[in-house]
Amino acid sequence: MKLWTRLLCACRRRSPWIFHMNSGSCNGCDIELIASLTPRYDAEQLGVLLQGSPRHADILCVTGPVTHTAAPAIQTVYQQVCGPKAVVAIGSCPASTNVFIDSRVLVGPLDKHIPVDVFVPGCPPRPDAIVRGIAAAANILAERRDSAASAESTASSATTPEEAAL
Amino acid sequence: MKILGLLWKNLRSGVATLRFPAAPPMTSNYRGLVQFDPARCTGCAMCRFRCTARAITFTAAGKQFTWAYNPGQCTFCGRCVDGCKDHALSQDSNCPPIYVSAGSLRTSYTLQRKTPPPKTQPAPAPANNPSGETL
Amino acid sequence: MNLLTALARFLVFPGLLFAIPAAWFVLWLERKSVALLQQRIGPPFGQPFFDFVKLMGKSTPQRPGVNGIMMRAWPLIAVSASAGAVGLLPVLPLHGGFQGDLILLLALMEIPAICMIVAGFSSRSLFGEIGSAREATLLVSYNLVFLLAAVSIAVSQHSFRLESLAGAPATWWRYLGLIAILICLPAKLHVNPFSLPNAEQEIYSGPMVEYAGFELALWQLSHGLEWIAGVGLVATLAIPPSSHVWLDIAGVLGLGLILVLVISIIAAATARIAIDTTVRFYWQCTIAFAVVAISATLLMRLRS
Numbered sequence: 001m002k003l004w005t006r007l008l009c010a011c012r013r014r015s016p017w018i019f020h021m022n023s024g025s026c027n028g029c030d031i032e033l034i035a036s037l038t039p040r041y042d043a044e045q046l047g048v049l050l051q052g053s054p055r056h057a058d059i060l061c062v063t064g065p066v067t068h069t070a071a072p073a074i075q076t077v078y079q080q081v082c083g084p085k086a087v088v089a090i091g092s093c094p095a096s097t098n099v100f101i102d103s104r105v106l107v108g109p110l111d112k113h114i115p116v117d118v119f120v121p122g123c124p125p126r127p128d129a130i131v132r133g134i135a136a137a138a139n140i141l142a143e144r145r146d147s148a149a150s151a152e153s154t155a156s157s158a159t160t161p162e163e164a165a166l
Numbered sequence: 167m168k169i170l171g172l173l174w175k176n177l178r179s180g181v182a183t184l185r186f187p188a189a190p191p192m193t194s195n196y197r198g199l200v201q202f203d204p205a206r207c208t209g210c211a212m213c214r215f216r217c218t219a220r221a222i223t224f225t226a227a228g229k230q231f232t233w234a235y236n237p238g239q240c241t242f243c244g245r246c247v248d249g250c251k252d253h254a255l256s257q258d259s260n261c262p263p264i265y266v267s268a269g270s271l272r273t274s275y276t277l278q279r280k281t282p283p284p285k286t287q288p289a290p291a292p293a294n295n296p297s298g299e300t301l
Numbered sequence: 302m303n304l305l306t307a308l309a310r311f312l313v314f315p316g317l318l319f320a321i322p323a324a325w326f327v328l329w330l331e332r333k334s335v336a337l338l339q340q341r342i343g344p345p346f347g348q349p350f351f352d353f354v355k356l357m358g359k360s361t362p363q364r365p366g367v368n369g370i371m372m373r374a375w376p377l378i379a380v381s382a383s384a385g386a387v388g389l390l391p392v393l394p395l396h397g398g399f400q401g402d403l404i405l406l407l408a409l410m411e412i413p414a415i416c417m418i419v420a421g422f423s424s425r426s427l428f429g430e431i432g433s434a435r436e437a438t439l440l441v442s443y444n445l446v447f448l449l450a451a452v453s454i455a456v457s458q459h460s461f462r463l464e465s466l467a468g469a470p471a472t473w474w475r476y477l478g479l480i481a482i483l484i485c486l487p488a489k490l491h492v493n494p495f496s497l498p499n500a501e502q503e504i505y506s507g508p509m510v511e512y513a514g515f516e517l518a519l520w521q522l523s524h525g526l527e528w529i530a531g532v533g534l535v536a537t538l539a540i541p542p543s544s545h546v547w548l549d550i551a552g553v554l555g556l557g558l559i560l561v562l563v564i565s566i567i568a569a570a571t572a573r574i575a576i577d578t579t580v581r582f583y584w585q586c587t588i589a590f591a592v593v594a595i596s597a598t599l600l601m602r603l604r605s
Contacts, residue, residue, distance in 0.1 A: 008355070011352075011358075014351040017352075039340045040190075044342070045342040045343065045345070051506070056506060056517060058359075082361070092241060096239040118265075119265050119268065122242070126189070128190065129262070136264055177337060177338060183340070183341050
């Protein structure tokens with residue numbers, strides 16, 4: 001079984017599939033995330049694929065300071081991502097709400113709602129920094145050595161992000 | 167059909183990707199992490215006033231003051247650097263590093279207030295010239 | 302074809318043991334060639350294998366109100382059907398086969414698509430229903446051309462047996478039918494310009510939205526096996542038989558690789574087409590190929 005665990009962890013490092021979620025950001029970080037998939041930075045050389053469904057992804061990339069309407073959506077989507085999972089907070093907004101610190105529509109930095117594994121600072125961060133952040137999250141997944149049985153089981157609801165945000 | 171010509175040109179030009187972990191070169195004007203020079207700071211707290219994101223905190227107690235900076239809060243606008251009359255702040259031209267625990271890039275410095283430099287004798291005021299002669 | 306031959310063809314060659322690494326290779330080749338055409342590096346070799354192993358290690362979500370057994374069964378049925386389709390390919394002629402195995406091959410190639418449709422509906426998700434409806438419409442649109450072309454190939458050789466089709470010298474009616482099948486292949490394999498059902502950003506992966514873990518790995522595998530079956534069907538029927546077995550195999554493999562590259566170039570060169578344009582494309586434009594092929598073969602039969 002040890003060989004299987006080592007193979008599994010090596011494959012987790014080499015195949016980080018991401019799901020991108022915007023919790024109220026200005027879209028600057030979203031644009032840089034998409035830029036990291038373009039030919040110049042090409043996150044696919046690390047095996048990164050942008051997935052359409054949270055159930056397909058390992059790494060949840062969140063941008064934006066968390067607005068109070070986005071907070072339950074973030075939590076629902078986090079529960080829909082199947083374990084083992086990692087969260088990357090892209091930009092300084094999810095780390096600390098940045099310049100929107102006094103806003104009344106925000107409910108605080110991202111790590112109040114979901115556990116965050118990697119923070120990528122910048123406003124917006126450079127695409128190569130985002131790729132480094134995703135690679136660091138993939139390494140964290142590989143080193144955590146979760147087995148499939150002990151990985152966090154997801155919540156019971158089958159709602160989708162669209163319905164959760166309504 | 168032009169797309170096929172474009173794809174052929176792409177294939178001929180080869181790969182344009184930067185192989186991980188290579189990064190594009192940084193210019194010297196890049197606004198990265200704020201660097202603090204404790205030797206030059208006089209504790210005017212103008213940077214805290216000008217900061218848009220409240221990344222710089224300044225607490226003063228008597229002869230001491232503490233200057234703290236949280237890059238996680240920073241938006242790298244550079245207003246603090248522009249507003250510092252002592253030129254104690256500058257921005258690093260490197261990409262800010264990624265980190266794994268919140269607040270791990272915070273820096274803080276506790277400094278003593280400097281005594282101001284002694285005042286020199288002011289130059290004598292020029293005498294009034296009632297005739298208004300221009301020199 | 303006795304049971305032992307059938308099991309050998311299903312499990313060993315060209316069945317599961319050979320087809321699964323070949324499927325991973327073809328999936329990698331498609332992603333890599335699309336990346337190179339876009340001046341990107343693309344995934345490293347073996348990426349589909351890494352994806353498969355990683356997906357095996359993910360936990361499965363609990364989906365209350367959804368029949369878990371059926372949802373888990375669809376990807377398994379899809380993989381078995383496409384592996385069976387690959388096993389029926391006449392890669393080594395004169396090695397078994399039975400009368401009518403072309404029809405069985407076509408039926409087995411349809412099953413993964415039908416499984417995808419039912420899986421989307423059974424996931425009880427809004428996006429699954431939309432994706433499944435699109436996939437069903439796509440199925441109806443290209444199957445007309447696909448099946449007419451396959452029938453015309455069979456009628457031109459007076460046989461529905463794959464071994465005799467692969468063994469007989471090719472006629473130009475057969476190549477017309479093969480071109481029609483080739484035009485249907487991007488729709489069957491869900492690549493651009495007909496990649497509607499698993500449109501990622503539009504409908505959250507469509508029918509696959511609720512699948513995760515090992516089931517998703519099986520769906521990827523069935524997708525790879527569909528590539529092998531589709532490309533292999535065209536390649537084995539297009540290469541005329543020669544005296545040497547190894548020359549035949551080399552020809553089939555070479556033509557298969559060329560077809561994979563051609564489909565990848567088409568995928569890189571086009572954007573996703575909406576469903577009504579797709580149906581119009583197959584029913585108005587491409588139907589001409591299939592109609593010409595089948596009428597030519599029927600006329601030939603009437604004359605002879």
